[in-house]
Amino acid sequence: MDDDLYLEHLHVGQRFTSAMHVVTAEQIKAFAQQFDPQPFHLDEAAAANTLLGGLAASGWHTAALTMRLLVDSSTIAGGVIGASVDIAWPRPVRPGDTLQVFSEVMENVPSRSKPDRGNVVLKSETRNQRGEAVQILTSRLIVPRRPHSQ
Amino acid sequence: MDDDLYLEHLHVGQRFTSAMHVVTAEQIKAFAQQFDPQPFHLDEAAAANTLLGGLAASGWHTAALTMRLLVDSSTIAGGVIGASVDIAWPRPVRPGDTLQVFSEVMENVPSRSKPDRGNVVLKSETRNQRGEAVQILTSRLIVPRRPHSQ
Numbered sequence: 513m514d515d516d517l518y519l520e521h522l523h524v525g526q527r528f529t530s531a532m533h534v535v536t537a538e539q540i541k542a543f544a545q546q547f548d549p550q551p552f553h554l555d556e557a558a559a560a561n562t563l564l565g566g567l568a569a570s571g572w573h574t575a576a577l578t579m580r581l582l583v584d585s586s587t588i589a590g591g592v593i594g595a596s597v598d599i600a601w602p603r604p605v606r607p608g609d610t611l612q613v614f615s616e617v618m619e620n621v622p623s624r625s626k627p628d629r630g631n632v633v634l635k636s637e638t639r640n641q642r643g644e645a646v647q648i649l650t651s652r653l654i655v656p657r658r659p660h661s662q
Numbered sequence: 663m664d665d666d667l668y669l670e671h672l673h674v675g676q677r678f679t680s681a682m683h684v685v686t687a688e689q690i691k692a693f694a695q696q697f698d699p700q701p702f703h704l705d706e707a708a709a710a711n712t713l714l715g716g717l718a719a720s721g722w723h724t725a726a727l728t729m730r731l732l733v734d735s736s737t738i739a740g741g742v743i744g745a746s747v748d749i750a751w752p753r754p755v756r757p758g759d760t761l762q763v764f765s766e767v768m769e770n771v772p773s774r775s776k777p778d779r780g781n782v783v784l785k786s787e788t789r790n791q792r793g794e795a796v797q798i799l800t801s802r803l804i805v806p807r808r809p810h811s812q
Contacts, residue, residue: 547726548733550741563743563804571744572729576697576722583698591700593713594721596750654713 516589518658519630522617530581530613535569537607543573568604574611574647575599578638581613590656595631598650603640610641618650622657629656666739668808669780672767680731680763685719687757693723718754724761724797725749728788731763740806745781748800753790760791768800772807779806 537556544553548570551558559567569577579592586592605611619633632655638647687706694703698720701708709717719727729742736742755761769783782805788797 547730572726579722580697598748600746
């Protein structure tokens with residue numbers, strides 16, 4: 513596509529904002545049943561007496577929803593391919609929360625061994641409707657350089 | 663439960679092994695459709711010409727499957743609650759791969775500010791049927807201390 517972002521187009525400080533996603537109790541429970549079946553992700557009453565103090569999304573659910581928001585708003589050439597990530601979950605995601613992802617390019621390092629690509633470090637903060645961070649994701653992405661013919 | 667593991671029961675070097683899970687092309691596509699709709703996770707033919715060289719699971723799918731295997735095999739008191747994690751995906755997960763998680767306690771640090779809990783660093787390597795690491799996860803978990811009455 514004409515608007516594909518190659519390594520050359522990504523500069524430190526560049527920012528991206530995703531669309532929004534409303535998290536429901538049903539989504540929280542459905543994800544948890546499949547991937548993280550613990551009381552605080554499955555049942556309001558059982559969750560009340562846990563460390564999380566009420567029903568909350570699995571951190572992996574927040575991560576997956578963040579990826580969906582990133583993919584839908586990204587035009588990085590070749591797709592969003594991560595080699596490694598760090599994640600912190602400073603605050604729980606509750607039913608009814610509206611999530612939005614705010615990303616910033618932190619580093620852009622052409623590969624020495626593979627001249628057709630480079631590594632981009634992207635910091636993506638997932639915030640709720642009060643602007644509070646519920647996830648801070650730092651991703652090391654593999655991004656292709658623009659082909660010579662273009 | 664009698665076999666609940668409190669902070670006092672987790673020592674550096676302690677190891678845990680999960681059950682196994684077989685990943686199918688259908689599971690890979692279903693997860694991707696919901697959370698990571700990119701060609702290399704959705705369609706064999708489209709995936710062949712990408713950096714991943716064929717259909718592969720989303721890293722977030724591998725992470726979610728790893729969490730399910732960890733939760734099913736864990737008896738940590740209060741559940742598996744992560745404050746933050748690092749993840750590397752050194753190798754793709756392909757249709758038909760059998761995943762198993764091998765974990766080891768790396769650190770156990772009682773909290774100074776909250777005497778009822780501590781932090782445990784757990785390293786969890788997810789391996790395929792050839793013993794190759796497909797994900798290396800380092801988790802900082804919040805684990806309760808044994809209540810005084812017990």
